[in-house]
Amino acid sequence: MEPIVAPVTALVPQPVGILRLSGDNLWPKISPLFPGHPCPSPRKATLLSPTLNGLPLDTVLLLFFPSPHSLTGEDVIEIHCHGNPQNIRFLLSLIELQGIRPAKPGEFSLRSYKNGKLSLLKAESLHRMISAPTYSEFLSAHTSFSQPNRHPLYALKEQFVDLLSSFYAFLDYPEDLDSDRDSHPHHILLSQIHSLQTFSRHQISLFKKNQRAFSSFSILLAGPPNSGKSSLFNRILQSDRALVSPFPGTTRDLLEGRLSLPFGDLLILDSAGFRSSDDIIEGMGIAKARKTISQVDLLLWVNSPESPTTLPFHTKTKTLTIWNKADLSPPPPSSSPDFIVSARTRKGLRSLLSTLTSLTKNFYSNQQSTDPLLDSERQAKALSSFLKSLNLAEQALNSGTFDLALSSLEHGRHLLEDGIGLISTEEIYDRVFSRFCLGK
Amino acid sequence: MTLLKTHKNHWDVIVVGGGHAGIEAALASARLGVKTLLLTLHLDLIGQMSCNPSVGGIGKGHIVREIDAMGGAMGLLADQSALQLRILNTRKGAAVQAIRAQCDRHRYRTLARQLLDGHNSLFLRQGEVISLERQGDFLSALHLSDGSRLTFSTLVLTSGTFLNGHLHIGLSSTSGGRGGERASLSLSEFLREKCGLSLGRLKTGTPPRLKGRTIDFSRMEPQQGDTPTPFFSQLAPLPPSLFFDGPPLPCHLTHTTEQTRDVIQKNLDRSPLYSGKIHGIGPRYCPSIEDKVVKFPDHLTHHVFIEPEGLGIDEYYPNGISTSLPVDVQELILSSIPGLEKSMILRPGYAVEYDFVFPDQLRHTLSVKSLPNLFLAGQINGTTGYEEAAGQGLVAGINAARFSQGQPPWTPDRQSSYIGVMVDDLVTHSIDEPYRMFTSRAENRLYIRNDNAVDRLSPQASALGLLSEPQRSYMNSRFDFQNALRNTLHSSRRGGKSLYHLLRSPELSLRQLLQEERIDISSVPSLWIDSLEQEIKYEGYVRISLERWNRMENLPIPPSLFDQPIPGLSNEIRTRLRKSRPATLHEALSLRGMTPGAIDLLRIFLTKEPASPS
Ligand SMILES: Nc1nc2c(ncn2[C@@H]2O[C@H](COP(=O)(O)OP(=O)(O)OP(=O)(O)O)[C@@H](O)[C@H]2O)c(=O)[nH]1
Numbered sequence A: 001m002e003p004i005v006a007p008v009t010a011l012v013p014q015p016v017g018i019l020r021l022s023g024d025n026l027w028p029k030i031s032p033l034f035p036g037h038p039c040p041s042p043r044k045a046t047l048l049s050p051t052l053n054g055l056p057l058d059t060v061l062l063l064f065f066p067s068p069h070s071l072t073g074e075d076v077i078e079i080h081c082h083g084n085p086q087n088i089r090f091l092l093s094l095i096e097l098q099g100i101r102p103a104k105p106g107e108f109s110l111r112s113y114k115n116g117k118l119s120l121l122k123a124e125s126l127h128r129m130i131s132a133p134t135y136s137e138f139l140s141a142h143t144s145f146s147q148p149n150r151h152p153l154y155a156l157k158e159q160f161v162d163l164l165s166s167f168y169a170f171l172d173y174p175e176d177l178d179s180d181r182d183s184h185p186h187h188i189l190l191s192q193i194h195s196l197q198t199f200s201r202h203q204i205s206l207f208k209k210n211q212r213a214f215s216s217f218s219i220l221l222a223g224p225p226n227s228g229k230s231s232l233f234n235r236i237l238q239s240d241r242a243l244v245s246p247f248p249g250t251t252r253d254l255l256e257g258r259l260s261l262p263f264g265d266l267l268i269l270d271s272a273g274f275r276s277s278d279d280i281i282e283g284m285g286i287a288k289a290r291k292t293i294s295q296v297d298l299l300l301w302v303n304s305p306e307s308p309t310t311l312p313f314h315t316k317t318k319t320l321t322i323w324n325k326a327d328l329s330p331p332p333p334s335s336s337p338d339f340i341v342s343a344r345t346r347k348g349l350r351s352l353l354s355t356l357t358s359l360t361k362n363f364y365s366n367q368q369s370t371d372p373l374l375d376s377e378r379q380a381k382a383l384s385s386f387l388k389s390l391n392l393a394e395q396a397l398n399s400g401t402f403d404l405a406l407s408s409l410e411h412g413r414h415l416l417e418d419g420i421g422l423i424s425t426e427e428i429y430d431r432v433f434s435r436f437c438l439g440k
Numbered sequence B: 001m002t003l004l005k006t007h008k009n010h011w012d013v014i015v016v017g018g019g020h021a022g023i024e025a026a027l028a029s030a031r032l033g034v035k036t037l038l039l040t041l042h043l044d045l046i047g048q049m050s051c052n053p054s055v056g057g058i059g060k061g062h063i064v065r066e067i068d069a070m071g072g073a074m075g076l077l078a079d080q081s082a083l084q085l086r087i088l089n090t091r092k093g094a095a096v097q098a099i100r101a102q103c104d105r106h107r108y109r110t111l112a113r114q115l116l117d118g119h120n121s122l123f124l125r126q127g128e129v130i131s132l133e134r135q136g137d138f139l140s141a142l143h144l145s146d147g148s149r150l151t152f153s154t155l156v157l158t159s160g161t162f163l164n165g166h167l168h169i170g171l172s173s174t175s176g177g178r179g180g181e182r183a184s185l186s187l188s189e190f191l192r193e194k195c196g197l198s199l200g201r202l203k204t205g206t207p208p209r210l211k212g213r214t215i216d217f218s219r220m221e222p223q224q225g226d227t228p229t230p231f232f233s234q235l236a237p238l239p240p241s242l243f244f245d246g247p248p249l250p251c252h253l254t255h256t257t258e259q260t261r262d263v264i265q266k267n268l269d270r271s272p273l274y275s276g277k278i279h280g281i282g283p284r285y286c287p288s289i290e291d292k293v294v295k296f297p298d299h300l301t302h303h304v305f306i307e308p309e310g311l312g313i314d315e316y317y318p319n320g321i322s323t324s325l326p327v328d329v330q331e332l333i334l335s336s337i338p339g340l341e342k343s344m345i346l347r348p349g350y351a352v353e354y355d356f357v358f359p360d361q362l363r364h365t366l367s368v369k370s371l372p373n374l375f376l377a378g379q380i381n382g383t384t385g386y387e388e389a390a391g392q393g394l395v396a397g398i399n400a401a402r403f404s405q406g407q408p409p410w411t412p413d414r415q416s417s418y419i420g421v422m423v424d425d426l427v428t429h430s431i432d433e434p435y436r437m438f439t440s441r442a443e444n445r446l447y448i449r450n451d452n453a454v455d456r457l458s459p460q461a462s463a464l465g466l467l468s469e470p471q472r473s474y475m476n477s478r479f480d481f482q483n484a485l486r487n488t489l490h491s492s493r494r495g496g497k498s499l500y501h502l503l504r505s506p507e508l509s510l511r512q513l514l515q516e517e518r519i520d521i522s523s524v525p526s527l528w529i530d531s532l533e534q535e536i537k538y539e540g541y542v543r544i545s546l547e548r549w550n551r552m553e554n555l556p557i558p559p560s561l562f563d564q565p566i567p568g569l570s571n572e573i574r575t576r577l578r579k580s581r582p583a584t585l586h587e588a589l590s591l592r593g594m595t596p597g598a599i600d601l602l603r604i605f606l607t608k609e610p611a612s613p614s
């Protein structure tokens, strides 16, 4: 495939940055950057200097994983360079000049999947693993990733292959099995269907429970314009992420920041100040903020002495009020804000932060299970339509039409395959003959 | 004089082999009016049931009905020689029911011979083929061991287990087909060396046959045939009864014991299967008793069905204990089974190993891809069972005859017959163990039922010219009757709904409805009523399942796919794809050697956006 490249570490100052390349016949394509150097031996760290017009640019460690024994199944090269963002950018542009294009998001995984290095289930577990907001969810996803047979859909598939094989055995061997030893087939089949139904329903409801707009504990900063929301946002994240200015209406879009706390991630969102505005873009930003209020776990309503307002509508989301710019003036006696702070002098920030921290901790302490779960909406969808065909099969079996029940299950097999990949017929027949002693 | 002689020894179609495939092939060819010769090693053994004396069962019974609907022999022969007939799967829905007949195997043979004798364009000849002549891509003549040379336009090989057959009883082995008949080694060599075909090796086995007077039936559970008797035949008025007076003959059910298991475990080293003497692959679904004991050590007992071999013949077939252990061990096994303790062996059990041709070297017509006038049918293609063999014989016979006349081929359709499923499975998947029909193999199971074989196939058979005049008119009277009744059901209403509509509900039966409407059907064959009823009841489900099938499997594969590299596909699979250029995912699925992973990749390629660079 066409060679691609992407940095796999963030573009922030740090000791080491890593670039990853994947594609066919990779070394010849980038060797101009390492003039005179032979192809590095596979899977050995090689110390090299990329050079431009004879000028050494950096000192890097290069790792070469020839196809097919690599992450993607193609040739893969990893370049460990010094983690200065400018350096990484420059190396990237040099590599792109060799005709290697930047990878699209997820493209490495897609290639691994297509080349049979990563099953669909594993790819989705991997995705969930990388974006897990807590260590327990990371572990849950990693369990599915490293032991695919512990993935709930895998367990489901095993049970389902059992069920189909029972159907096939009863169907094609009525004389061998319709006797007391194997008891009445309808009975066995129904109980197998029931246990699959229970399992599917359980998994779907677990997934739904975990299904939220933001997977982490999420906080929204909202309030009138210019009250200092962006300033607080920057303080909480301890970086100058948001633009701050004396002009009201500075923040337009929703901004996201993430604090990695020991027990789980805290997601903090900054939003456009609430006011009636003629500016279309600002209006859109306000609408977005309004909608976001219902999706987050906590709303921080920020006021300041300039134009204090109360929350203009009712919300079910837990809300804390903040009086900012306390350095300018204290809150009026009529109001009783939960926190009195100053983003400028940092007064009251410590107490705000410690409250946020303990709320985050509480939130995650209720979800400590590391059991593997469904990884994606797609899997949940496949499972729900599979469940429907189980229900149809159950109905058919109850009204004595074994043949129609089987037909529903065979349809269910295709639906399940949409979630987990092919269930081979050979696998089912193997099960038929290993579970039942059939034939004369 | 010379001219006449040449003419006399030239045949449009020569069928080699007088087993169940050979019979159907020769008859189909003769029915099409083509000058046909059936060549067999032993004229008295035509239609021999060398395994158990039974025809039909689940999947297989469906095939028999289809052969019958095409005007073939097997249903008629089984009906007329039946000792008992039963419908199986009665509680599992009409789509999966089938008939099983217990036959008098001597009578079956006699009737088969009479049926063949009755055709003007069909001739019989006893002889052993020792060599074949090949001219380019065509075979032209064969030589018999008696010195004769016969020329032909097309050749159908149905030599069963006789290709390089080896019989095993204990550790001694002899070459031979079955039951002491001779084996054809030279044919096997010819196919491999001269025709370039790739051959594999399979095995099958039988139990010892027992003398009835030495069996204690009182200790076994009898299994009666159904009354009224169901019959296979659909293109002729049914026989009024079985061929003999008195009740149907029962089978009897007994079982092996722990003692049986011990005997076998102690003597495994004397089994050619487990001592490594037999290399052929046996069917998982027709295991020998030693297989069962080894694979399921915690099953303390296994069923044994005692089947009568004929009326007035004191020979019984203990179905369920096929074995290749030495005779003294066979005796020990028998003495461990309730009711068989004192039984005497008439013929010992044995295993037979034989060559077969990997069937993916054939077309859907069952002709060899590289040799268009050579057709193969039956166990030579790696199948087991009389019914599977007969079904292929029919297809090969029809196509051999048509080929000899320069007519286009006829192939059965997978969506509308079990025979079609079988042929498609064989030529696209090939096999790695003996192939047996299962109803689970048929995706369109709800439509290809036991009751509607005539609807599905007889009109085609009639168009091909396979049906006799009486068969055609019987078929037409069935269709006329059903059309008339269908119209009545559509036009008569009850509570605002047509009777046709009401019948879709599972609770209401057609007979009951007709009785309530005072429509007399006492003179109408019950199959005509049943098939119409099932047609109405299944119509909706058949449509749904077809739609699902089409949605799932008819994902089109753009031809451009074969020209671009598909990452992750092995070279072998890529070559296969490029060679056969399947049009849909389903066709790709059925290619031999397609692994689940490969199908997965294809499915993803076809459903997800093609993430390939421009
Ligand atoms: N004196 C004082 N000024 C502050 C404080 N916090 C923020 N400001 C100033 O108030 C102005 C607005 O601050 P922002 O953080 O941009 O306010 P905002 O709520 O994000 O404003 P919009 O995005 O326009 O809604 C800036 O000039 C800040 O420097 C504070 O605690 N004390």
Ligand SMILES: [Mg+2]
Binding pocket: A229, A230, A231, A242, A243, A244, A250, A251, A271
């Ligand atoms: Mg702002």
